[in-house]
Amino acid sequence: MSTEPQFIELMRALATGPAARGLNDDAAALNVGAETLVLTHDMMVEGVHWLPGQDPADVAWKLVAVNLSDLAAKGAEPLGVLLGYSLGDNDVRFAAGLGEVLAAFEVPLLGGDTVGGGPGRAHGLTAIGRATHVPVPDRSGARPGDSIWLTGTVGGAMLGFDAVRSGLDDPTSRAAFCRPRPLLAEGRALAPLVTAIMDVSDGLLLDASRIAQASGVNLDIERDAVPLAPGVAGSGRAYEALRWGDDYQLLFTLPASVAPPIPATRIGTVGSAGQFPVTLDGAPPDPDLPLGYLHG
Numbered sequence: 001m002s003t004e005p006q007f008i009e010l011m012r013a014l015a016t017g018p019a020a021r022g023l024n025d026d027a028a029a030l031n032v033g034a035e036t037l038v039l040t041h042d043m044m045v046e047g048v049h050w051l052p053g054q055d056p057a058d059v060a061w062k063l064v065a066v067n068l069s070d071l072a073a074k075g076a077e078p079l080g081v082l083l084g085y086s087l088g089d090n091d092v093r094f095a096a097g098l099g100e101v102l103a104a105f106e107v108p109l110l111g112g113d114t115v116g117g118g119p120g121r122a123h124g125l126t127a128i129g130r131a132t133h134v135p136v137p138d139r140s141g142a143r144p145g146d147s148i149w150l151t152g153t154v155g156g157a158m159l160g161f162d163a164v165r166s167g168l169d170d171p172t173s174r175a176a177f178c179r180p181r182p183l184l185a186e187g188r189a190l191a192p193l194v195t196a197i198m199d200v201s202d203g204l205l206l207d208a209s210r211i212a213q214a215s216g217v218n219l220d221i222e223r224d225a226v227p228l229a230p231g232v233a234g235s236g237r238a239y240e241a242l243r244w245g246d247d248y249q250l251l252f253t254l255p256a257s258v259a260p261p262i263p264a265t266r267i268g269t270v271g272s273a274g275q276f277p278v279t280l281d282g283a284p285p286d287p288d289l290p291l292g293y294l295h296g
């Protein structure tokens with residue numbers, strides 16, 4: 001079996017048009033007449049993205065939210081979604097959660113496909129958006145001297161996952177894992193200003209390394225500047241929170257003179273490319289630990 005990066009490399013040879021952006025971005029950007037459509041697709045798999053026994057309404061919420069998060073990171077306004085659904089237990093609960101998330105973010109369901117499920121069910125969703133700013137911001141414009149910024153905190157999903165796994169009925173800590181909120185308004189406000197932007201799905205360090213690689217720079221993160229979700233600080237899991245993922249915050253770079261128009265924390269500085277795409281307080285990350293979450 002291939003790893004996720006190996007398979008994407010095979011796809012990269014096929015996705016050669018400009019709209020695919022070299023498969024180096026959160027979404028495709030397709031010019032259609034005077035508009036630019038922003039298109040993304042993410043899947044969720046039982047046992048990989050949700051635990052067997054989790055409320056299907058939460059799975060539906062997250063499936064839509066993670067895709068809208070990719071639109072948010074490109075400053076796009078959602079136009080609609082298409083659902084690929086595997087039948088299983090409690091399909092009615094899934095439909096209820098889908099209704100909630102579509103209403104919460106005012107996104108229409110446009111269609112989809114339904115198949116018989118089995119163990120290890122997988123659902124997919126395509127989200128279609130309209131660019132509110134062109135050029136659609138990508139990951140490649142970070143320049144030495146830029147500041148690195150992050151919305152919100154990291155580590156909340158990691159703690160929420162533990163709460164779900166241990167059956168803890170604490171809605172606040174579960175919410176970060178079960179019901180992430182795509183930062184659509186924030187992404188739209190940032191799109192005209194940023195030099196690079198993406199959403200943090202696979203872990204702050206791994207996603208920062210993607211901006212670094214796309215931009216041909218180093219991202220140096222100040223460890224103590226990274227805002228941690230309540231409960232992470234002092235738990236001994238601060239470094240894990242930088243690598244766990246599923247937090248769906250926006251990570252972006254701005255020229256040093258530009259202040260973000262939305263609440264965010266400055267977490268580091270862009271430097272020239274060096275041996276490591278990402279450093280922490282000038283030092284390489286722990287070589288024995290992955291930077292974030294990769295499939296395969």
Ligand SMILES: Nc1ncnc2c1ncn2[C@@H]1O[C@H](COP(=O)(O)OP(=O)(O)O)[C@@H](O)[C@H]1O
Nearest residue numbers: 008011015022023024025026027042070201202
């Ligand atoms: N099976 C696939 N076929 C074509 N493109 C893919 C496939 N899997 C991933 N990609 C592309 O590879 C890039 C990286 O994917 P991914 O890391 O999943 O992005 P994101 O975290 O924004 O969802 C994106 O451009 C995505 O569209």
Ligand SMILES: Cc1ncc(C[n+]2csc(CCOP(=O)(O)OP(=O)(O)O)c2C)c(N)n1
Nearest residue numbers: 042047048049050051201202244245246293
């Ligand atoms: C049961 C379970 N175990 C572990 C995780 C953690 N996890 C699984 S995939 C993932 C990264 C994000 O998923 P991915 O499919 O890579 O999304 P993308 O980057 O394509 O948006 C994380 C943090 C989880 N969500 N659920």
Ligand SMILES: [Mg+2]
Nearest residue numbers: 041042043201
């Ligand atoms: Mg993806």
